[in-house]
Amino acid sequence: MSAASLDAEIIRTEFDSAIERVVERLTALESSVSQLTRPGTRDDGHTAEPSSEVVTQNEFRLFKWLGSFSLAAMLAGFGFLYQQIADLRVDVERQFADLRVDVERQFADLRVDIERQHRDLLQEMNARYVDIRGEIGLLRERVTGVETRAPT
Structure with a gap:
């Protein structure tokens, strides 16, 4: 239990x-x-x-009236409390939906930013790769030139 x-x-x-x-x-x-x-x-x-x-009958009527009034007051209090809880629940659900939309938007912005940075990094790496390949090609030409000029 x-x-x-x-x-x-x-x-x-x-x-x-x-x-x-x-x-x-x-x-x-x-x-x-x-x-x-x-x-x-x-x-x-x-x-x-x-x-x-x-x-006496009047005292009994008064007692019944007070009991009825007390019961009505308690029921009204519970009704008011229920209404306040329902309003609070609606507000929390609305705030949760707003927060979820905001978080999803921030994740989408972050995803776009990461994809842009990844694309820029790939372009930079590709440019450096091309530069390195070019330098290796130049070194090969120089080595070939030195080997052909060297006396045998």
Whole structure:
């Protein structure tokens, strides 16, 4: 199991436990709201004093509204984060394409420059070869001339 999947599993476990706690709290709130149809009365007609464990309907509505608002804020934050990551990815891909074009252009310029230098070097070597062959020819003529003039 890779480290990324292990981290994802830990986050998922923490998320599940947090959701379970919220569900338990909502269940408790719903059961306390169902016990009180109106503040001070129960379903069986007896009056009941609200205790600290009892949540009124308005408090429950407020809790649901805050929970919905928090969820909407988190989802909006994730949406904003996703949009920023997508924009960043597009920018990186564009910059990579520009860099690739620039590198390919520089390699093409370098290739042309190397080919020109190679061609110039071949021409210079050919010219020197011709000069050396000419000098060798002159030396042969001189040697032949010296040999023919030498007394035997």
